[in-house]
Amino acid sequence: MNPDRDTIAALATPVGTSAVAVVRASGPACRDLAAQLARQSVVPRRAVYCDYLGCGGALVDDVLLTYFQGPHSYTGEDSLEISCHGNPFIAQRIVEDLLARGCRSAQAGEFTQRAFLNGRLDLSQAEAVMDVIRARSERALNSAQRQLRGALGARMEAMIERLVSLLARVEAYIDFPEEDLPPEDRGWLEGEIERLGSETRQLRATSRYGDILRDGLKTVIVGRTNAGKSSLLNRLVGSERAIVSAEPGTTRDFIEECIVVGPHCLRLIDTAGFNTEATGVERLGIERTRKLAERADLVLRVIDITRWEDVAGDLAEYADEPATMIVVCNKADLATPLQRQGAVAAGACVVSAATGEGLDDLSGAIARFADGFKPRDNEDEIAINARHAEALARAQEGLAAAGDKLRSGVAVELVASDLREVLAAYGDIGGRIDNERVLDSLFASFCIGK
Ligand SMILES: Nc1nc2c(c(=O)[nH]1)N(C=O)[C@@H](CNc1ccc(C(=O)N[C@@H](CCC(=O)O)C(=O)O)cc1)CN2
Numbered sequence: 001m002n003p004d005r006d007t008i009a010a011l012a013t014p015v016g017t018s019a020v021a022v023v024r025a026s027g028p029a030c031r032d033l034a035a036q037l038a039r040q041s042v043v044p045r046r047a048v049y050c051d052y053l054g055c056g057g058a059l060v061d062d063v064l065l066t067y068f069q070g071p072h073s074y075t076g077e078d079s080l081e082i083s084c085h086g087n088p089f090i091a092q093r094i095v096e097d098l099l100a101r102g103c104r105s106a107q108a109g110e111f112t113q114r115a116f117l118n119g120r121l122d123l124s125q126a127e128a129v130m131d132v133i134r135a136r137s138e139r140a141l142n143s144a145q146r147q148l149r150g151a152l153g154a155r156m157e158a159m160i161e162r163l164v165s166l167l168a169r170v171e172a173y174i175d176f177p178e179e180d181l182p183p184e185d186r187g188w189l190e191g192e193i194e195r196l197g198s199e200t201r202q203l204r205a206t207s208r209y210g211d212i213l214r215d216g217l218k219t220v221i222v223g224r225t226n227a228g229k230s231s232l233l234n235r236l237v238g239s240e241r242a243i244v245s246a247e248p249g250t251t252r253d254f255i256e257e258c259i260v261v262g263p264h265c266l267r268l269i270d271t272a273g274f275n276t277e278a279t280g281v282e283r284l285g286i287e288r289t290r291k292l293a294e295r296a297d298l299v300l301r302v303i304d305i306t307r308w309e310d311v312a313g314d315l316a317e318y319a320d321e322p323a324t325m326i327v328v329c330n331k332a333d334l335a336t337p338l339q340r341q342g343a344v345a346a347g348a349c350v351v352s353a354a355t356g357e358g359l360d361d362l363s364g365a366i367a368r369f370a371d372g373f374k375p376r377d378n379e380d381e382i383a384i385n386a387r388h389a390e391a392l393a394r395a396q397e398g399l400a401a402a403g404d405k406l407r408s409g410v411a412v413e414l415v416a417s418d419l420r421e422v423l424a425a426y427g428d429i430g431g432r433i434d435n436e437r438v439l440d441s442l443f444a445s446f447c448i449g450k
Pocket residue numbers: 068071072073074081
């Protein structure tokens with residue numbers, strides 16, 4: 001805890017009408033503030049009920065006030081929470097009063113930043129706090145909660161520990177240059193670098209799943225005009241979000257909605273339909289749709305099942321496309337038994353946006369598809385973010401370089417220097433690079449006499 005730091009204050013709940021709003025403060029002034037505001041003795045972590053009187057003595061609200069004594073608080077510093085009635089006007093008056101009493105407005109993320117700086121959380125956990133807040137699906141929340149509890153940090157710690165002993169062995173030979181690296185050591189070093197490389201690669205491979213959990217599975221609905229794309233979006237969203245009409249070419253622009261399908265979150269995008277006779281502006285729209293579909297995680301290809309002659313053509317068209325597509329045969333309520341059989345035989349999902357038939361099956365197919373992105377052998381539900389991915393890419397490069405140098409018999413100093421880069425990259429994920437540990441481990445595993 002750094003007692004020189006100023007005391008920050010902010011509203012911790014959304015601005016708006018609610019049952020209760022919480023204003024929080026953190027920093028060295030909190031202890032005195034708590035005593036002043038409560039006008040009675042406050043016991044840490046025990047809520048006291050009191051009237052909140054502003055600086056000038058005017059009644060603001062009756063509130064519950066809780067004082068947390070550092071380090072036993074979220075930030076690790078002395079902190080204060082004030083629960084008032086959920087009126088944004090009251091909450092604002094309390095924040096302003098705290099500022100008048102010498103607090104400073106907290107910047108975005110500053111409470112968590114302090115928790116990090118005070119060693120309460122590592123950087124991957126601090127990031128997970130935001131992931132927990134933003135998670136909108138079961139899978140996203142589960143993964144964020146695990147990361148908040150240190151799953152990624154622990155995985156990195158284990159890798160750092162191995163890297164540190166690796167580095168210690170290499171460095172031992174820097175101090176004794178006359179000794180050549182014995183072959184058994186060389187073999188172990190090469191093997192260990194290889195194993196760390198493959199673990200790093202495995203972890204890096206969770207990045208796509210991480211993007212999907214954080215942003216939602218980018219799902220683009222495509223198909224010919226009038227196939228029922230917008231109707232399907234409305235059905236899945238559960239409200240009349242997109243305009244639907246019997247007129248072909250109803251949807252002109254992209255419509256995006258976030259929805260939850262089973263344990264997953266989807267960013268569902270409705271597009272302008274393909275039309276074989278499209279000209280001018282319509283063609284441009286189709287071109288944009290194609291680009292969008294190329295970057296999608298999943299394409300829902302909607303086909304009007306009653307237009308069997310077109311369906312057959314479309315089925316042939318998508319046959320060679322990559323496996324990022326679910327074919328949805330819509331308007332099942334109007335289909336003949338023969339059309340239905342054909343669609344089922346072709347492996348399509350048969351649905352009716354009008355009646356809701358088949359929608360559960362479609363949701364199941366989407367959920368299974370999304371689960372396919374989840375890396376195997378990943379019980380910790382680790383799903384890294386872009387920053388972690390960048391650090392791991394650097395680590396992988398360093399490991400590859402170290403391996404190459406070791407094999408080609410270059411001076412061990414250079415191998416050590418590559419490994420230090422890897423250590424720095426691993427350390428970046430948790431947000432700290434600990435050279436002291438290298439030294440500690442070095443002294444622990446090699447005695448001076450060697
Ligand atoms: N009212 C309130 N609810 C909240 C938070 C908060 O800060 N205030 N949190 C945050 O935004 C989350 C909970 N996170 C927290 C983490 C640690 C501590 C804390 O005081 N830890 C002490 C005491 C632990 C104990 O008694 O077991 C410690 O670790 O020493 C508080 C909240 C979600 N709910």
